[in-house]
Ligand code: HEM
């Protein structure tokens with residue numbers, strides 16, 4: 001069946017963070033940070049391989065990270081790293097059935113136990129820690 | 145009313161005497177001749193208790209009978225009337241106009257389901273995936289051959305799965321799921337929650353069998369625990385919880 005036939009929401013619906021609370025924001029940030037880190041990782045291997053060109057090549061490449069744009073990119077990488085790790089631990093625990101609540105007879109208005117305060121706190125902590133780490137990184141890099 | 149109401153009047157919905165009204169925008173689409181979805185707007189009077197389904201039926205009665213909508217029980221039991229109401233999947237019969245806090249109400253067919261016409265969508269795939277996880281007790285003996293004539297359960301054992309047996313197969317969870325939005329082969333939160341419902345039932349002996357079915361590349365591992373399914377479920381099933389508990393078994397976190 002084609003996409004049109006099934007009336008699927010598509011990527012736009014998948015990444016839309018506005019409808020289903022902070023959990024869906026975390027879902028989007030997890031994907032973006034995962035892909036961002038992957039891109040950084042590949043770039044990092046490429047960058048460090050410049051050491052094969054000797055000290056001059058290495059220093060020339062290192063200079064890129066000393067520019068304002070380089071600092072900004074590194075700050076984003078720090079934030080992605082912290083968010084991805086902290087939220088990753090939350091997601092792995094959740095995937096193992098930890099902290100998702102216990103089955104019980106639901107009562108109206110049916111607040112789902114899996115969408116609980118522990119996981120929300122985990123998400124907010126990941127975002128706040130990422131912001132703090134990024135600001136600290138910016139202070140170190142631009143404060144020289 | 146002075147006169148006895150005629151049968152026709154009586155059989156219809158309660159006439160709305162309210163001075164309040166909303167704009168109801170209904171998505172119209174017939175895959176057989178339309179190339180794209182369009183919207184028709186209607187001014188519909190409502191009361192504090194009027195549901196979105198009643199407003200749609202009001203439109204069918206007084207303005208345009210051709211609007212296609214599926215419903216039956218009107219009390220959140222049959223699972224027929226799921227649709228996108230102001231951007232989110234909800235049951236039309238279980239959503240009051242007054243709770244939406246909006247003067248404009250837009251109703252569209254549920255996402256991630258093929259459209260039959262207007263607001264009615266096909267449920268074949270939902271029923272197929274539901275069936276795929278073997279939604280029945282699996283065991284060698286039957287109640288007829290055992291001495292006790294019934295499989296006894298403690299209240300605690302019942303508590304393990306009773307929440308998940310509330311599912312009415314309305315498909316709202318599959319419509320909200322971000323994996324469903326792009327993956328046509330994903331088994332989906334509805335079926336996965338039902339897999340948990342039977343695995344967690346102390347009378348069932350089909351755990352290994354069922355876990356094998358969902359341990360598939362388009363099975364349980366495609367769930368990222370975004371939880372939107374649980375947020376839209378009108379029966380408090382919490383599919384996201386069932387799926388993570390199920391995955392807990394598979395990863396060895398639980399036994
Ligand atoms: C301690 C460090 C890390 C932890 C705890 C972690 C954890 C996770 C988890 C749990 C997921 C699955 C998320 C989901 O189911 O939605 C994930 C996805 C992903 N991770 Fe990591 N990760 C870490 C480091 C990294 C690094 C260094 C990279 C890049 C080289 C990376 C790249 C990715 C990518 C590309 C995805 C897929 C994104 C998605 O499909 O949503 N991760 N990570």
Ligand code: SF4
Nearest residue numbers: 311312314315317377
């Ligand atoms: S789990 Fe809830 S939302 Fe999903 S089909 Fe069942 S009743 Fe509907």
Ligand code: FES
Nearest residue numbers: 217218223225237
């Ligand atoms: S009409 Fe039966 S669930 Fe809405």
